[in-house]
Amino acid sequence: MTKASTPQVVRSYLGELNRTLAGVPDDVRQGIMAGIAEELEGLDAAAAGSRIESLGDPAFIAAEARAGAAPKMSAPKSSAPKLALPRASEQRWYVIVTALLLEFGGLLVPLAGWVAGIMLLWASPLWTRREKLAATIVPPAVGIALFFCFLIGGSGVAWWHALVLGAIAGPALASIVIGIILSRRGWFRAQA
Amino acid sequence: MTTDVGAQLRKGVVEYCVLGQLASEPTYGWQLSEALVSRGLIASIGTLYPILSRLRTQGLVSSFDRQSDAGPSRRYYRVTETGHRQLTIFREQWGPFARTVNELVGEDIP
Numbered sequence: 001m002t003k004a005s006t007p008q009v010v011r012s013y014l015g016e017l018n019r020t021l022a023g024v025p026d027d028v029r030q031g032i033m034a035g036i037a038e039e040l041e042g043l044d045a046a047a048a049g050s051r052i053e054s055l056g057d058p059a060f061i062a063a064e065a066r067a068g069a070a071p072k073m074s075a076p077k078s079s080a081p082k083l084a085l086p087r088a089s090e091q092r093w094y095v096i097v098t099a100l101l102l103e104f105g106g107l108l109v110p111l112a113g114w115v116a117g118i119m120l121l122w123a124s125p126l127w128t129r130r131e132k133l134a135a136t137i138v139p140p141a142v143g144i145a146l147f148f149c150f151l152i153g154g155s156g157v158a159w160w161h162a163l164v165l166g167a168i169a170g171p172a173l174a175s176i177v178i179g180i181i182l183s184r185r186g187w188f189r190a191q192a
Numbered sequence: 193m194t195t196d197v198g199a200q201l202r203k204g205v206v207e208y209c210v211l212g213q214l215a216s217e218p219t220y221g222w223q224l225s226e227a228l229v230s231r232g233l234i235a236s237i238g239t240l241y242p243i244l245s246r247l248r249t250q251g252l253v254s255s256f257d258r259q260s261d262a263g264p265s266r267r268y269y270r271v272t273e274t275g276h277r278q279l280t281i282f283r284e285q286w287g288p289f290a291r292t293v294n295e296l297v298g299e300d301i302p
Contacts, residue, residue: 025245027245027248028242028245031245031267032237032238032241034221034267035220035221035222035225035267036222038220038264038266038267039222041264055236055237056236060235061236061238062238063238064234064235064236064238064239065238065242067239068238068239068241068242069242128288
């Protein structure tokens with residue numbers, strides 16, 4: 001890694017750094033050594049000294065590397081890694097299934113199909129709490145609102161038919177609109 | 193609550209900051225370290241390589257060697273497709289998250 005023409009200050013620094021990195025995982029150790037060596041390569045003693053000064057004490061670098069690598073060396077604990085592999089509920093097929101159930105689940109299996117879609121929606125981290133609340137509350141609210149609007153507006157058998165139809169069609173339409181919006185948002189947030 | 197608040201915050205986002213920096217352009221270790229140290233996100237180059245190692249293990253970052261015209265051959269790091277997707281998810285969540293924290297914490301009124 002060091003050549004005969006390498007200034008003594010660089011050779012000393014790299015030697016000390018290599019010693020202090022003992023016990024650090026190999027890939028981290030090699031990365032640090034290579035990264036610093038390539039930066040110091042070709043510099044004269046003065047320029048290398050300046051770079052080394054900005055780098056700091058090898059013992060400090062090694063301590064930081066050891067602390068940073070520690071979570072990987074120890075046994076996995078309850079705290080999940082920051083960048084874990086995607087779960088099923090974070091993938092695009094999950095978005096499609098959820099959106100279809102929200103949009104048409106209630107038509108295929110009345111109520112239960114829509115409820116299944118809502119449960120999938122709440123189980124996924126792809127949507128915000130506000131989006132989940134909107135998808136859960138808006139369709140029933142539309143149905144209830146239409147029901148009372150029709151109720152106030154008239155009477156008779158035909159009117160009752162219109163009332164029941166409106167109270168069903170309203171939530172269904174709201175679910176389809178919400179399903180489309182949330183599927184688009186979920187699609188872009190999900191893993192392919 | 194007596195722990196170093198800055199350290200706790202950095203710990204949660206520094207990997208994404210590395211991804212963000214590498215997403216703008218492939219960068220070699222020293223250059224990346226300088227960018228992050230100058231912004232107070234890492235303490236030294238010793239902090240950077242364990243992070244790069246984890247990101248590579250998870251397939252979010254890859255490396256390649258590039259020969260420069262004047263200087264030495266350097267190992268560059270770049271973000272993979274998976275890394276870009278992970279970064280996109282983080283970007284979408286960070287804005288609402290930061291706004292929520294700001295709403296809850298508020299500003300320091302003298």
